[in-house]
Amino acid sequence: MSTDSPIEIVDLRKEYGSFTAVNGLNLSIKKNSFTGLLGPNGAGKSTTLKILTHLIKATSGEAYLNGVDVTKDPKAALTNVGTVIETPEFYPYLTPRETMRYVGELIGMNKESIKTETEEILEKVKMTDWGDKRLGTFSKGMRQRIALGQALMNDPNIIILDEPTSGLDPRGMAEIREVLKNLRNDSNDLTIVMSSHILTEVQDLCDRIAMINHGTLLMDDDISAFVTSHGVKSVIAKTTEIPTAELIDRIGQLDYVRSAERLGNDVQIFIGDSNEERNRLFNDLAQMNAGIYSLAETDKLEETYLDLIKESA
Amino acid sequence: MVAKNELIKGMRGKKFLVSLAVILLVFVLITVIPYATGGTWSGKAASDILSSYLSYISMISLLIVALLSSVAIVSEFEERTALILFTRPIKRTTIFLGKLMACFAITALIMLVYYLLVTAMLAIFAGTIPWELIISLCFCLLYVFAASGIAFFISAFLKKSSVATIITLLGLLMVIPIVSTMIGGDTWYMLDTAGNTIITCVPEYVDSYNAIIYEWVEYMQKAIDYMNLSGDAEIMQVAAIMQGMVDSYMFGMMEPIATPDLLREAGILIAWGVSAYFIAWLKFIRREF
Numbered sequence: 381m382s383t384d385s386p387i388e389i390v391d392l393r394k395e396y397g398s399f400t401a402v403n404g405l406n407l408s409i410k411k412n413s414f415t416g417l418l419g420p421n422g423a424g425k426s427t428t429l430k431i432l433t434h435l436i437k438a439t440s441g442e443a444y445l446n447g448v449d450v451t452k453d454p455k456a457a458l459t460n461v462g463t464v465i466e467t468p469e470f471y472p473y474l475t476p477r478e479t480m481r482y483v484g485e486l487i488g489m490n491k492e493s494i495k496t497e498t499e500e501i502l503e504k505v506k507m508t509d510w511g512d513k514r515l516g517t518f519s520k521g522m523r524q525r526i527a528l529g530q531a532l533m534n535d536p537n538i539i540i541l542d543e544p545t546s547g548l549d550p551r552g553m554a555e556i557r558e559v560l561k562n563l564r565n566d567s568n569d570l571t572i573v574m575s576s577h578i579l580t581e582v583q584d585l586c587d588r589i590a591m592i593n594h595g596t597l598l599m600d601d602d603i604s605a606f607v608t609s610h611g612v613k614s615v616i617a618k619t620t621e622i623p624t625a626e627l628i629d630r631i632g633q634l635d636y637v638r639s640a641e642r643l644g645n646d647v648q649i650f651i652g653d654s655n656e657e658r659n660r661l662f663n664d665l666a667q668m669n670a671g672i673y674s675l676a677e678t679d680k681l682e683e684t685y686l687d688l689i690k691e692s693a
Numbered sequence: 694m695v696a697k698n699e700l701i702k703g704m705r706g707k708k709f710l711v712s713l714a715v716i717l718l719v720f721v722l723i724t725v726i727p728y729a730t731g732g733t734w735s736g737k738a739a740s741d742i743l744s745s746y747l748s749y750i751s752m753i754s755l756l757i758v759a760l761l762s763s764v765a766i767v768s769e770f771e772e773r774t775a776l777i778l779f780t781r782p783i784k785r786t787t788i789f790l791g792k793l794m795a796c797f798a799i800t801a802l803i804m805l806v807y808y809l810l811v812t813a814m815l816a817i818f819a820g821t822i823p824w825e826l827i828i829s830l831c832f833c834l835l836y837v838f839a840a841s842g843i844a845f846f847i848s849a850f851l852k853k854s855s856v857a858t859i860i861t862l863l864g865l866l867m868v869i870p871i872v873s874t875m876i877g878g879d880t881w882y883m884l885d886t887a888g889n890t891i892i893t894c895v896p897e898y899v900d901s902y903n904a905i906i907y908e909w910v911e912y913m914q915k916a917i918d919y920m921n922l923s924g925d926a927e928i929m930q931v932a933a934i935m936q937g938m939v940d941s942y943m944f945g946m947m948e949p950i951a952t953p954d955l956l957r958e959a960g961i962l963i964a965w966g967v968s969a970y971f972i973a974w975l976k977f978i979r980r981e982f
Contacts, residue, residue: 429982430981433779433780434779434780435775435776435779435780435981435982436981436982437757437979437981454782455783455784456782457782458780458781459782461780461782463776463780465776465780465982466773466776467773468773468774468776468777469772469773469776469777470775470777471702471775472697472958473701473702473705473706474698474701478701482694482698483777483781485694485698486695486778486781486782486783487781488782492934522859527777528779603708644774
């Protein structure tokens with residue numbers, strides 16, 4: 381296995397009777413990357429991550445963590461891996477410090493390291509003041525921060541996150557994202573893979589995207605390459621009056637504009653993905669004196685995501 | 694380390710306190726009721742005291758096993774704690790053994806508390822501790838081991854903790870005893886019969902229990918003979934039905950107890966426990982989240 385890919389999935393399959401959840405998936409996660417695993421419901425994201433974390437068994441194929449096939453030797457493969465799968469629960473009678481100690485003992489850390497790391501991690505996830513309170517009294521957001529904290533025990537070089545903000549309120553989501561951002565910025569040797577349905581979250585946190593649908597890989601690239609690879613982007617032009625057919629025609633006839641159409645009281649304009657074209661559009665619309673007061677790009681990631689899903693359907 | 698965590702978890706849980714309260718309540722009731730009905734413990738033989746305190750212990754131990762052990766596996770999946778525990782570099786077998794040891798230790802601790810209290814009663818009122826108490830304790834622990842195996846077995850296959858507890862209770866307290874009764878005869882190989890060694894290891898208890906049965910049979914037989922002398926067809930028909938009840942010891946419900954073969958019954962309890970734990974383990978290591 382490549383040393384540049386701490387996570388490598390080779391021809392992975394998972395079948396539930398006649399339903400194939402993962403269909404010969406091949407994926408390499410680059411070292412030190414923060415990869416967002418995208419795909420619609422039922423695409424096979426969670427199944428893949430659950431195979432990687434030994435919660436379910438693959439029907440066939442291989443899944444390597446730090447060069448060890450988790451389907452053959454899960455104990456060795458998971459030694460240097462932290463996981464947060466969905467929103468896990470804790471034993472309510474334990475405190476965060478006791479939970480960290482338990483996880484540390486499960487990993488095989490010595491008492492001194494457990495103690496030191498527990499304090500560092502509680503600081504990182506901003507739970508130091510709650511370290512001795514029983515987890516049963518915590519909010520979902522607080523428990524998820526502890527979930528993230530326990531994943532950091534023993535300083536893993538791989539972290540696997542499956543929809544870590546799922547079910548949290550906006551404040552809880554923001555707290556988890558902040559911890560993840562800090563983690564990404566502060567660590568030198570850390571590869572993170574995170575599945576999520578929230579595209580803005582992926583855009584905010586990840587530097588790479590792997591997209592799967594029907595259990596197979598559609599695309600695996602840098603996030604910037606991902607959003608530009610499809611070329612055409614749309615811009616919404618807001619007008620002071622309802623746009624006329626004539627105005628839409630005039631915009632559509634501009635040589636660099638792919639097409640233009642009315643979208644409610646606005647005009648949606650499809651152009652190439654270059655700053656030059658955006659600049660030309662801005663100037664041309666100003667010269668048309670058509671009452672346009674705002675130009676806004678639509679969400680590129682969402683568009684590309686939907687395009688890819690549509691193509692793979 | 695799994696066992697240590699499970700012990701902490703178990704002993705901080707409400708079910709542990711409830712179990713402890715149940716066992717103390719049973720002890721207090723058995724102690725107080727003789728005084729409330731004008732009796733006393735003073736002057737009673739050690740075997741009588743022992744019989745009184747051990748009569749209900751097999752049923753109570755099953756209740757505690759159902760409360761504490763039936764959720765051991767299913768709760769990890771239902772409460773999603775498995776998402777933390779199973780993704781760690783630790784074998785499922787280690788987790789299973791840790792849970793088994795912790796559940797057994799907690800239940801055994803509760804039973805030990807009860808036996809210590811009984812020991813105190815014997816020391817105070819009889820001035821002696823019969824060796825049957827130690828034998829009974831050993832069988833109680835073996836019974837807890839075997840019944841916990843059944844609870845683990847049920848827990849490994851179900852998705853809801855509450856359902857696992859109810860099925861464990863029904864299985865241990867109703868289904869197995871009903872099957873034993875339906876089979877009839879000396880069902881030494883059944884879990885409940887082997888478990889009854891907790892009390893049947895006291896010879897005086899077996900003797901006094903059987904004496905009551907034989908006395909009942911004797912009176913019933915006298916009544917039947919008297920009815921048959923009447924010559925009335927209807928009365929003789931009723932007498933025939935009663936004869937059937939006497940001959941079958943009330944359809945197996947009032948059979949005299951045989952003095953148990955201690956080694957055989959211990960082996961039976963171990964066999965029940967090991968078989969149940971083995972199937973539960975097989976299911977547990979294959980169970981997916």
